[in-house]
Amino acid sequence: MGSGPTSRLSGFYNLSLSERQARLAEAAALEADLLATLAGTAGLGPAQADHMIENAIGVFGLPLGVALNFVVNGREVLVPMAIEEPSVVAGASFMAKLARAGGGFTAQADEPQMIGQMQVLGLTDPEAARGALLREKAEILAEADAVDPVITGLGGGARDLEVRLLSETPIGPMLIVHLIYDTRDAMGANAVNTALERLTPHIERLTGGRVHLRILSNLADRRLARAACRIPAAALAFDKFGGEEVREGVIAAWAFAAADPYRAATHNKGIMNGVDAVVIATGNDWRAVEAGAHAFAARGGRYTSLSRWWAAEDGALHGELEMPMAVGVIGGATRVHPAARACLRLMGVQSARQLAEIIVSVGLAQNLAALRALATEGIQRGHMGLHARQVAIAAGAQGELIERLARRLVDEGTVRIDRAQALLREWGPAPKASTGREKPGLGER
Numbered sequence: 001m002g003s004g005p006t007s008r009l010s011g012f013y014n015l016s017l018s019e020r021q022a023r024l025a026e027a028a029a030l031e032a033d034l035l036a037t038l039a040g041t042a043g044l045g046p047a048q049a050d051h052m053i054e055n056a057i058g059v060f061g062l063p064l065g066v067a068l069n070f071v072v073n074g075r076e077v078l079v080p081m082a083i084e085e086p087s088v089v090a091g092a093s094f095m096a097k098l099a100r101a102g103g104g105f106t107a108q109a110d111e112p113q114m115i116g117q118m119q120v121l122g123l124t125d126p127e128a129a130r131g132a133l134l135r136e137k138a139e140i141l142a143e144a145d146a147v148d149p150v151i152t153g154l155g156g157g158a159r160d161l162e163v164r165l166l167s168e169t170p171i172g173p174m175l176i177v178h179l180i181y182d183t184r185d186a187m188g189a190n191a192v193n194t195a196l197e198r199l200t201p202h203i204e205r206l207t208g209g210r211v212h213l214r215i216l217s218n219l220a221d222r223r224l225a226r227a228a229c230r231i232p233a234a235a236l237a238f239d240k241f242g243g244e245e246v247r248e249g250v251i252a253a254w255a256f257a258a259a260d261p262y263r264a265a266t267h268n269k270g271i272m273n274g275v276d277a278v279v280i281a282t283g284n285d286w287r288a289v290e291a292g293a294h295a296f297a298a299r300g301g302r303y304t305s306l307s308r309w310w311a312a313e314d315g316a317l318h319g320e321l322e323m324p325m326a327v328g329v330i331g332g333a334t335r336v337h338p339a340a341r342a343c344l345r346l347m348g349v350q351s352a353r354q355l356a357e358i359i360v361s362v363g364l365a366q367n368l369a370a371l372r373a374l375a376t377e378g379i380q381r382g383h384m385g386l387h388a389r390q391v392a393i394a395a396g397a398q399g400e401l402i403e404r405l406a407r408r409l410v411d412e413g414t415v416r417i418d419r420a421q422a423l424l425r426e427w428g429p430a431p432k433a434s435t436g437r438e439k440p441g442l443g444e445r
């Protein structure tokens with residue numbers, strides 16, 4: 001289905017780490033240096049980190065996995081995910097496999113328009129100031145356009161000016177100017193903030209007020225991305241659970257989140273497990289995406305679910321997710337961080353919009369993975385396998401003992417460090433460490 005390498009790499013999970021790397025390199029035709037970067041043997045080093053932040057002392061690693069089975073808008077895509085939490089990559093991959101049965105994900109992203117805000121204070125006549133700004137809109141937009149000829153040359157730049165009067169604030173009325181700016185393939189914070197700072201004297205002259213804050217808004221509600229999928233009920237059946245039973249269970253779980261902010265926060269956190277992992281892997285600003293997501297989830301005055309699940313007439317489970325997605329494929333760390341560059345290359349994305357479409361698809365898949373588990377066997381079974389490995393390692397197990405100990409902890413139903421340490425003492429000294437995973441993993445689907 002679709003062009004490019006297939007994302008359906010069967011048996012991938014059961015391979016050793018090095019076998020997986022080789023399989024991925026072959027499937028995605030990755031050059032040796034790109035593979036080394038993804039594998040973590042090359043990539044961001046302390047010297048480069050020193051150019052990225054202040055007081056750098058080194059780099060901090062995260063596991064990098066690949067979610068399989070994704071088809072987005074008919075295109076196969078191998079999705080890199082940087083995340084420390086067990087079950088997330090497996091969950092996304094498995095749900096993408098189910099969605100494949102219904103044609104994969106269809107996704108669409110808005111034009112990459114960001115909102116820059118200017119706060120104007122000290123106005124004697126806010127209404128007159130608003131009128132003056134709107135009358136001079138064309139000149140203001142032209143001035144903003146002149147700030148970044150690269151973005152305007154690529155077809156981006158200033159699109160619109162909005163003026164809002166906030167009459168009831170703790171310090172009295174203030175005028176808020178919104179510069180709507182198309183950032184093309186960049187996330188765009190720098191371009192927008194620079195344009196805002198450059199416009200300041202003009203805005204002050206026109207309004208007679210004082211421009212205070214000038215900063216991008218992370219509620220990027222003009223830059224939404226949406227994904228949808230359809231899963232035949234039969235594909236949802238597993239173990240003792242019937243397909244329709246799972247479908248209704250997922251819908252009831254969604255309805256809980258739709259109605260209750262306490263549940264919606266956790267429901268949306270599950271979506272962000274998938275979203276953030278790809279945002280991080282591609283060197284994008286996940287705090288910005290998080291802020292936008294939660295502000296958008298509360299846009300109606302009550303915090304609610306970002307996704308929606310329902311049963312269609314054909315009996316299939318349908319899902320959709322819509323949220324702000326301010327991500328770029330140029331600028332920031334996306335081009336500076338070697339692993340981010342390699343991850344973008346692995347996905348074969350050409351534009352920020354295409355990246356946004358993949359990310360919301362992963363968010364939707366992740367949401368379904370969580371709801372399906374919660375609505376049926378519970379979340380712990382899937383979690384326990386990898387969690388037990390982490391506990392085994394923390395207790396001091398090495399090599400083959402990690403898997404053996406993790407299995408024993410799961411079988412006993414006691415995944416605790418004290419029990420792991422006791423078993424290690426009982427079993428005696430550990431054999432020599434090995435790097436690969438010797439047996440099929442626990443908790444695999």
Ligand code: MEV
Binds near residue numbers: 266268269270370
């Ligand atoms: C855990 O990281 C995410 C979940 O809590 C999401 C959810 O409850 O929907 C399982």
